[in-house]
Amino acid sequence: MVMASYEHLFNKLEDQFLLTKEQMAPIIKGFISEYQSGLKTPSTGIASMIPSYVTSLPTGNETGTFLSLDLGGTNLRVNAVQLLGDGQVNMVENKRLATVELKSGSGDAFFDWIADTIQELITVKAPHLFKPEQVNGQETLSLGVCWSFPIDQTTLDRGTVLRMGKGFTMPNVQGRDLSDMFHEAFKRKNLNVRVGALLNDTVGTLVAHAYSNPRSRIGFIYATGCNAAYPEKVSNIGKWDETQRSRFNPNDEMLINTEIDIFGDDTYLPRTKYDHQLDKNHSQPDFQPWEKMMSGAYLGELTRLVAMDFIQQGALFDGVVPAGWDTPWSFQTAMMSSIERDNTASRDESVKILESVYSFATRPSKDDIQAITRICRIVATRGAIMVAVAIASMIEKQKLHIVDSNEIVIGMNGSTYEYYPYMDVRVKKALRTWFGSEVSDRILLEIARDGGSIGGALIAMLAAAE
Structure with missing residues (x-):
């Protein structure tokens, strides 16, 4: 040819x-x-x-240590993010696989599993990024949740879980407030963490880049x-x-x-x-x-x-x-x-x-x-x-x-x-x-x-x- x-x-x-x-x-x-x-x-x-519900972008000068959670179809990633200012960060991740059993089990078991993953990050994998009072639970840690599933969001930190898909068939989760389910699990695990924000990954991308x-x-x-x-x-x-x-x-x-x-x-x-x-x-x-x-x-x-x-x-x-x-x-x-x-x-x-x-x-x-x-x-x-x-x-x-x-x-x-x-x-x-x-x-x-x-x-x- x-x-x-x-x-x-x-x-x-x-x-x-x-x-x-x-x-x-x-x-x-x-x-x-x-x-x-x-x-x-x-x-x-x-x-x-x-x-x-996010009405500001970072300046790049913010400091402090905060938690983030990113749940997709397969993996849970929980991060300790230390903001150093000047657009710089330190970050430690705790990553776990969402098994079929977890996806189809009870909602309480699923959110307890997430709470355990966060607790391991704070106390075992990245205690050096936190203040002592944050590690021992005296000071509340703020968590940003990137939830890759549909939610009907009503405020920055609250939203109703809609049908999840991607193999997640947990009963008694759909129709409930996402932050409530996190906070109930944190209480069961004696974990002083509060959901500060629910976010979409694209919004997260813009905010993350605005820091740098x-x-x-x-x-x-x-x-x-x-x-x-x-x-x-x-x-x-x-x-x-x-x-x-x-x-x-x-x-x-x-x-x-x-x-x-x-x-x-x-x-x-x-x-x-x-x-x-x-x-x-x-x-x-x-x-x-x-x-x-x-x-x-x-x-x-x-x-x-x-x-x-x-x-x-x-x-x-x-x-x-x-x-x-x-x-x-x-x-x-x-x-x-x-x-x-x-x-x-x-x-x-x-x-x-x-x-x-x-x-x-x-x-x-x-x-x-x-x-x-x-x-x-x-x-x-x-x-x-x-x-x-x-x-x-x-x-x-x-x-x-x-x-x-x-x-x-x-x-x-x-x-x-x-x-x-x-x-x-x-x-x-x-x-x-x-x-x-x-x-x-x-x-x-x-x-x-x-x-x-x-x-x-x-x-x-x-x-x-x-």
Whole structure:
């Protein structure tokens, strides 16, 4: 196969995927419209623009030791976080596996297990980070909880547990206040700890990064899924009634969990036939259309669908579909990453990656590898553009590009952003396409880590300071 013979196919693909400034405009406008709508719509069921009740960001000068807890689908991570000032921290973690027995046992047993994990951290693993009166229980320790499950949050430190999922089937937990269940367990274990804050991991990412760079105004997670947080004026939270808003100064800013992953529809998203094909065959069609165009969960499948089209037109693998290539989700985003990273002259590493999953009639040629690499690059670059339009919409919502000439700091977290080759460069290029160099040169995309741990401790600290 001579790649030049099929250049028209690549040109057509680039026309669909590599969006111009003019094509970015309706997406950014659509996102801003969804922010406005979400701020007015009550946060019930599947909701966006969820208030966090966090009304301040750290300065970087805070000190003291606080606890954080991060519970995902499998692991419990409890951290002692010592804030040293000047954006510096010491941290010790106690990590445990949530077993099937714990997930399906009684709620009391589960929260007792968490309390035991915290007690071990304080008294055995990290007593050197605490004051003696905190270790012996004379002084209350504040805990920030990153709870990766739905809750109906009513204040910074209170919220009702909704259906958990991820294999958690504990009876008598759903419908109860999360903080109450923690405090009952702490009392049973004679542990002087109080829940100071409940938080979302994206809000935690923004707060954690603001400790190291107080100019941070957006927290963005780009991994298997996507989400983002930014500060919004309380007066703009139209979903609240006057009683709720009166608890805050109207000019206060509150961090908002956008749940941006559920944004998008065909009125402004330029979805291709490949996007529609992926969506149609997904277990949740018509849900999260924007995320399906760009997140780590979907880039590999989009690449597989594009490549299948190329194979059927004779532009790849001599027109012969490799055994297994027609299996949905068989081409992983991690494979794309490895293929794009393969700089060997022979491209043998890329061949090995493909042959580890698929059976070929004849060994893929160098032209084949160049073609599949180019497809990966085009699909991943659109992913970067979709990240950039989301960031641009939050910059414009806050008017950060026009209020002053300071740096605009974005805390970026997530495996797809951090580890996919050239992703940071591509996001930055797309931002330059939209804003021009004068504004885009002020936008700093900085790696932000430990949202659930450092962010949780910081939010607990901010709550204790109020």
